[in-house]
Amino acid sequence: MNGTWLLARRNLARNRVRLLVSVGGVALALSLTLALDAIYAGVANQLTAYIDRAGADVWVSQAGVRNLHMVASWLPDSVTEEVRAVDGVAEATPILYSTDTIAAGDERAVAYVIGLPPGAGMGGPWKVSEGAARPGRAEVIVDRGFARKAGVGLGDPVTILGGEARIVGLSEGTASLVNSVAFVSFEDFRSMRGDASVVSYVLVRIASDASPEGIAAEIERRVAGVTAQSSTAFSVEERRLVTDMSADVIAIMNVVGFVVGLAVVALTVYVATLARRREFGALKALGARSRFLYGVVLVQASLSVALAFLVGLAFTGLLALVVPMTGVDLELAISAASLVKVGLFAAVIAGLAAILPIRQIAGLDPAVVFRRGAAL
Amino acid sequence: MLLAWRNLFRDRTRFLLSVLGVAVSVTLILLLAGYRAGIYRQASAYLDNTPGAVVVAERGIRDFLGTTSALPPTAQEAVRRADGVERVIPVVSQFVIFERHGRKDGFFLIGYEPSAGGGPWRLIGGREPAADDEIVVDSTTARQHGIAIGDQARLLDRDATVVGLSDETTFWAGSIAFARITTLESLLRAPGLRSFLLVTPEPGTSPEALRDRLAVPGVEVLLKADVIENDRKLMARVYDAPIGLMVGIAFFVGVLVVGLVIYTATIERRREYGAVKAIGARNRTLYRIVTTQALIAAAAGAVVGVGLAYAAGAALMAWRPQFRVDIEPAAVGVVLAASLLMALLAALIPARAVARLAPAEVFRG
Numbered sequence: 134m135n136g137t138w139l140l141a142r143r144n145l146a147r148n149r150v151r152l153l154v155s156v157g158g159v160a161l162a163l164s165l166t167l168a169l170d171a172i173y174a175g176v177a178n179q180l181t182a183y184i185d186r187a188g189a190d191v192w193v194s195q196a197g198v199r200n201l202h203m204v205a206s207w208l209p210d211s212v213t214e215e216v217r218a219v220d221g222v223a224e225a226t227p228i229l230y231s232t233d234t235i236a237a238g239d240e241r242a243v244a245y246v247i248g249l250p251p252g253a254g255m256g257g258p259w260k261v262s263e264g265a266a267r268p269g270r271a272e273v274i275v276d277r278g279f280a281r282k283a284g285v286g287l288g289d290p291v292t293i294l295g296g297e298a299r300i301v302g303l304s305e306g307t308a309s310l311v312n313s314v315a316f317v318s319f320e321d322f323r324s325m326r327g328d329a330s331v332v333s334y335v336l337v338r339i340a341s342d343a344s345p346e347g348i349a350a351e352i353e354r355r356v357a358g359v360t361a362q363s364s365t366a367f368s369v370e371e372r373r374l375v376t377d378m379s380a381d382v383i384a385i386m387n388v389v390g391f392v393v394g395l396a397v398v399a400l401t402v403y404v405a406t407l408a409r410r411r412e413f414g415a416l417k418a419l420g421a422r423s424r425f426l427y428g429v430v431l432v433q434a435s436l437s438v439a440l441a442f443l444v445g446l447a448f449t450g451l452l453a454l455v456v457p458m459t460g461v462d463l464e465l466a467i468s469a470a471s472l473v474k475v476g477l478f479a480a481v482i483a484g485l486a487a488i489l490p491i492r493q494i495a496g497l498d499p500a501v502v503f504r505r506g507a508a509l
Numbered sequence: 510m511l512l513a514w515r516n517l518f519r520d521r522t523r524f525l526l527s528v529l530g531v532a533v534s535v536t537l538i539l540l541l542a543g544y545r546a547g548i549y550r551q552a553s554a555y556l557d558n559t560p561g562a563v564v565v566a567e568r569g570i571r572d573f574l575g576t577t578s579a580l581p582p583t584a585q586e587a588v589r590r591a592d593g594v595e596r597v598i599p600v601v602s603q604f605v606i607f608e609r610h611g612r613k614d615g616f617f618l619i620g621y622e623p624s625a626g627g628g629p630w631r632l633i634g635g636r637e638p639a640a641d642d643e644i645v646v647d648s649t650t651a652r653q654h655g656i657a658i659g660d661q662a663r664l665l666d667r668d669a670t671v672v673g674l675s676d677e678t679t680f681w682a683g684s685i686a687f688a689r690i691t692t693l694e695s696l697l698r699a700p701g702l703r704s705f706l707l708v709t710p711e712p713g714t715s716p717e718a719l720r721d722r723l724a725v726p727g728v729e730v731l732l733k734a735d736v737i738e739n740d741r742k743l744m745a746r747v748y749d750a751p752i753g754l755m756v757g758i759a760f761f762v763g764v765l766v767v768g769l770v771i772y773t774a775t776i777e778r779r780r781e782y783g784a785v786k787a788i789g790a791r792n793r794t795l796y797r798i799v800t801t802q803a804l805i806a807a808a809a810g811a812v813v814g815v816g817l818a819y820a821a822g823a824a825l826m827a828w829r830p831q832f833r834v835d836i837e838p839a840a841v842g843v844v845l846a847a848s849l850l851m852a853l854l855a856a857l858i859p860a861r862a863v864a865r866l867a868p869a870e871v872f873r874g
Contacts (some may be wrong), residue, residue, distance in 0.1 A: 154772075154858075158765045161758045168754065196666035203615070205577065206665075207698035231577045232604075234570045243575045243743070247802040292569035294726050310746070331698045358666050361730055370613075374606065377613040378683070382827055386755065389537060393762050394531050400526050509768065 137425065146499035152437065158397030159441035159482065160448060162395070163475050166390035167449040170471035175464035177375040179309030181368045182247060188255040189336035190228075190345045193352055193361045199370045201245070203232045210330040215356045221343035221351075227332035228256045229322040234243065235275065235315050236292040243312040244275075246294060248322025250274035255336040258304035258316055263287060265302040268318050274302035276313035280460060293317060294325040308462045337361075391478050397485040402434045405489035413494060428492045431487040438483040444474060524806065531810020531851065532817055536817060537843050539818035540825075544838040545752050547833030551680055552744055553737040555619065558630040558677070561598055561707030563717035566729045572739040574617070577603060578704040581727040585872050588706055591723055593714035598627040598707040601693040605665070607683075609654045615683035616650070618664075620693030629687050635673030641692045645673035647684035648748035649830040665696055681830040707733070751859055762848060768855035777840045792864050800856045807852030
């Protein structure tokens with residue numbers, strides 16, 4: 134096996150351009166899959182930021198509503214009191230929620246608009262870098278990134294929910310690729326909805342000795358027309374929204390990345406074998422078996438693909454570092470599952486690429502080396 | 510030129526590989542571009558197929574898909590009474606997540622008044638909703654989830670009966686479903702809620718004039734074409750970065766593959782090139798040979814690639830009808846130009862090998 138390795142390595146190192154092309158091509162193809170997985174995982178992380186940081190143990194929504202993103206959930210006002218009366222509920226805060234456009238100057242952006250009751254213990258911004266943490270009437274707290282892009286600051290007006298509000302606070306960590314989060318007062322939000330006596334979600338903090346899942350089940354039992362989920366379960370549902378809705382796109386891109394990677398390695402290994410025909414012929418003439426030569430080809434393919442995997446990983450890692458610096462609200466998260474998947478892809482690619490030149494090697498005539506003038 | 514041709518065709522496998530290399534990347538680029546165009550076209554399906562040239566939305570909202578619009582209660586009457594208005598279609602739209610077989614699917618639920626319009630434009634089965642617990646769903650979605658007319662579907666906290674199947678309403682991330690406007694009012698616990706008004710101007714009034722004339726407090730008045738454009742921009746924010754990245758990678762891989770093949774061909778014909786140099790040929794001649802080879806491979810690859818892209822697009826749409834691939838002639842033109850660019854860039858890789866060649870090479874060994 135030592136001989137196989139040595140020959141394979143030398144063979145690879147001898148033609149650096151070819152190695153570069155082979156490794157570069159596969160690295161790009163693998164990065165395609167890795168980066169796309171990382172983008173969607175990042176989007177899922179961003180999407181659950183509000184759920185994860187709102188401070189609630191249990192979320193109560195309109196029956197059948199298991200998500201937050203872009204959906205509607207409307208419950209009668211009385212639900213808040215009913216939830217409060219459930220054993221094990223320490224605190225219940227109703228919020229109003231809608232996906233809206235906020236506009237300041239020429240900048241418009243999609244935002245989750247949250248209507249917060251006065252003195253709300255949950256559901257507000259978790260990190261305020263400037264100004265107030267709770268909005269009053271005709272006031273709004275917006276994401277710092279949105280304010281920067283729009284060129285506005287504390288005291289400036291924005292259009293939100295069809296009306297106007299003055300910025301009193303700037304929050305952080307409340308922006309994703311798709312939207313940011315803005316906070317207005319409960320009363321303002323309600324008057325925009327025609328003063329209907331409704332709430333969107335009820336955020337629940339539970340007594341210290343209770344389990345979120347148990348309380349959620351108890352709320353569903355005691356209060357009619359609601360769905361109650363622990364914050365963890367709600368977050369999982371929200372992530373599934375991204376994975377389910379992007380599953381087909383990811384599948385297609387996986388196929389594309391796989392095919393491109395395969396094409397590049399197969400081609401380079403094939404060409405490399407073709408170019409080394411004389412040398413392989415010489416080895417055969419010296420008594421080397423075809424099996425040994427296959428081994429060389431396989432090791433060559435595996436080495437290129439392994440190198441490419443590392444380069445691809447480094448490239449995606451670099452992308453994950455650089456992208457957030459560009460001011461785009463995009464996060465890349467490389468998951469272990471995605472690494473395993475792409476690693477498997479790489480192994481299959483190497484194996485298939487090595488099969489291609491087998492016929493050439495088997496059909497190789499040891500005498501080829503002795504033929505003069507054979508143009509190779 | 511003749512040398513370039515002969516050299517290229519001597520090893521057919523290699524020529525085929527290089528054509529395939531370009532073809533794969535051309536297919537990939539075209540397919541991605543077509544997919545993107547398809548997404549955009551699907552995105553405007555509802556507005557394209559619903560009458561009206563002017564859209565009235567909540568103040569500050571300028572798109573149809575991205576947000577939840579809620580008009581002031583008086584807006585509908587005010588618009589209806591305004592001069593130059595022929596027809597007003599009120600709609601309520603809400604993004605709803607539908608779960609079946611353990612998989613989440615998003616859809617835009619459109620509430621409309623059957624007497625005013627704004628419902629499904631192509632029903633391929635059943636009828637429009639006549640009662641508050643009836644809905645029309647997209648036929649592709651229905652097929653995939655095994656839903657038939659007469660089935661019950663869960664709509665938030667209540668059940669609805671599927672009474673019709675609509676066509677052309679499948680969407681990049683779900684589909685469009687239709688219900689009566691009163692269904693949405695009760696579902697969203699908002700009596701009298703209107704999200705948008707689609708307004709048709711009277712004959713003789715231009716959409717622009719109507720837009721400028723409609724002065725209703727608390728609303729945004731926009732041309733339908735502008736709303737469609739804004740929806741596109743919204744989607745571009747989400748889709749353009751990944752698709753751009755993939756097109757870039759596909760392009761780069763194409764360059765590498767062609768470059769590599771021509772490079773290998775050049776290296777292996779070193780003796781012949783040396784001979785050509787020894788009989789007095791300049792580097793320029795050799796460059797021309799290499800470039801011609803690259804161009805031939807690229808041209809053949811591009812033609813094969815375009816064909817493959819159409820075939821792959823058709824196959825994809827048959828497999829997953831919610832994906833629409835629209836390969837536009839303009840995109841084909843751009844890709845053909847790109848493949849020529851690929852070929853020229855690829856020719857640079859072996860050019861160095863040719864330039865470095867010593868004429869004496871041929872006499873060695």
